[in-house]
Amino acid sequence: MPTFDYAPAPESRSIVDIQPSYGLFIGGEMVDPVDGTVFKTVNPATEEVLTEVVAAGPEDVDRAVAAARHAYDAVWAAMPGAQRAKFLYRIARLVQERSRELAVLESIDNGKPIRESRDVDLPLVAAHFFYYAGWADKLGHAGFGAAPQPLGVAGQVIPWNFPLLMLAWKIAPALACGNTVVLKPAETTPLTALAFADICRQADLPPGVVNIVTGAGETGQALVSHGGVDKVAFTGSTEVGRAIARAIAGSRKKLTLELGGKAANVIFDDAPIDQAVEGIVNGIFFNQGHVCCAGSRLLVQESIADDVLDRLKRRLGTLRLGDPLDKNTDIGAINSPQQLEKIRMLSDVGSEEGAERWSAPCELPDRGWWFPPTVFTGVTQAHRIAREEVFGPVLSVLTFRTPAEAIEKANNTPYGLSAGVWTDKGSRILWMAQRLRAGVVWANTFNRFDPTSPFGGYKESGYGREGGRHGLEAYLDV
Ligand code: NDP
Numbered sequence: 001m002p003t004f005d006y007a008p009a010p011e012s013r014s015i016v017d018i019q020p021s022y023g024l025f026i027g028g029e030m031v032d033p034v035d036g037t038v039f040k041t042v043n044p045a046t047e048e049v050l051t052e053v054v055a056a057g058p059e060d061v062d063r064a065v066a067a068a069r070h071a072y073d074a075v076w077a078a079m080p081g082a083q084r085a086k087f088l089y090r091i092a093r094l095v096q097e098r099s100r101e102l103a104v105l106e107s108i109d110n111g112k113p114i115r116e117s118r119d120v121d122l123p124l125v126a127a128h129f130f131y132y133a134g135w136a137d138k139l140g141h142a143g144f145g146a147a148p149q150p151l152g153v154a155g156q157v158i159p160w161n162f163p164l165l166m167l168a169w170k171i172a173p174a175l176a177c178g179n180t181v182v183l184k185p186a187e188t189t190p191l192t193a194l195a196f197a198d199i200c201r202q203a204d205l206p207p208g209v210v211n212i213v214t215g216a217g218e219t220g221q222a223l224v225s226h227g228g229v230d231k232v233a234f235t236g237s238t239e240v241g242r243a244i245a246r247a248i249a250g251s252r253k254k255l256t257l258e259l260g261g262k263a264a265n266v267i268f269d270d271a272p273i274d275q276a277v278e279g280i281v282n283g284i285f286f287n288q289g290h291v292c293c294a295g296s297r298l299l300v301q302e303s304i305a306d307d308v309l310d311r312l313k314r315r316l317g318t319l320r321l322g323d324p325l326d327k328n329t330d331i332g333a334i335n336s337p338q339q340l341e342k343i344r345m346l347s348d349v350g351s352e353e354g355a356e357r358w359s360a361p362c363e364l365p366d367r368g369w370w371f372p373p374t375v376f377t378g379v380t381q382a383h384r385i386a387r388e389e390v391f392g393p394v395l396s397v398l399t400f401r402t403p404a405e406a407i408e409k410a411n412n413t414p415y416g417l418s419a420g421v422w423t424d425k426g427s428r429i430l431w432m433a434q435r436l437r438a439g440v441v442w443a444n445t446f447n448r449f450d451p452t453s454p455f456g457g458y459k460e461s462g463y464g465r466e467g468g469r470h471g472l473e474a475y476l477d478v
Contacts, residue, residue: 028207
């Protein structure tokens, strides 16, 4: 337990100017919907209604796709790469200039701690635009032929766990390659995408190059199945990813899917234990565990399991849960009541199936949606909490004796997005990395992201890569 209490250190909300209602960003302007309805977006930490946004209807989506097509044909595709790069650099600089405002807005709308939105999400958003700005005039040197061509209009649907960062992952490479986009943010987190619309205007981006249509699943469905879309990029649940793959099967649309995960974080007995404990915490409790590549299955070598668990529980006792805008907060709010319900349900199933449940002793605020950091021990591979994506601050602990057993257990999942290995031996890291069926393998670290590094999955975690040179391929006709 902490030896002293922290005084509150709240970040000011005054930097954020939330309007009473928002329209759709189509053709470079905020416009009223034609057939859309409105819904409210809520602060998950307080349940306060923040503003009203539009659930775009099929006609609205149609207008957005037409605007993107016009911008593609009239300006963007034919613009020299060096010119496109200037716009992307401009956007990156504007994101940096407005990063405090965007970080506060993200924390208010999503519930994530300001420490994370300020120190992780926003720097990575800017880095993505800077990185892909650098590629825009060098596409002929990316390994996809001398003059690779863009695809056309990209329809992009993103989730609520990293709203602005997922937007950057989608929009930066698409624009760098000469495509125009229509993006739908998640229903519960539309505000930073709407702020990004303002950044596009500030950057003088030609109208229609980026269009933002807010809404729920039906809006996403209308977008991905629209006949004028050439490329679909989706991040979210495996279930919706499957539905999208079915919906566009047989069409000429190119598809990338970044779906769920159930990553193993493997700790060997020669690992630096204190660092590994920090890595476990960062792996599963970062962003309330709302992370597709979260290290939600801890595989710890049997001989050190008791020691690791003791230290882990002690460390979890020091995490501070509460006001996302407080700079001392480690664990913020759960994004929606639906997600909280899912976390509760799967945790209850964990107890019912016989695993031992432990939660960090912390008080939960009266209002808002919260779940304490929770660890299940005595978990077997048959348990649902070892197989299904909880997408919350819930860790399942399993043990192993030999490296071969660690590999077998780590790979025993329908997913394959990421994995972590903690050991003192470089040769063991390489041995493990060659055998883990995961798109990303972190060694002696976890949840580290870099725009230069490709990210994506095997099996039910989806297909295609985002980030790095590989991320260009998804937006080029190759
Ligand atoms: P979804 O996969 O439903 O949402 C992702 C995005 O797709 C949202 O913008 C959503 O809109 C949109 N969408 C929903 N249905 C369709 C459709 N038929 N066609 C096109 N777009 C659609 O995830 P949820 O938010 O419902 O979360 C459910 C579970 O998914 C979580 O509990 C978690 O396990 C997992 N998940 C995994 C993520 C990952 O990165 N691996 C990210 C998010 C969730 P809307 O916002 O209205 O739902």
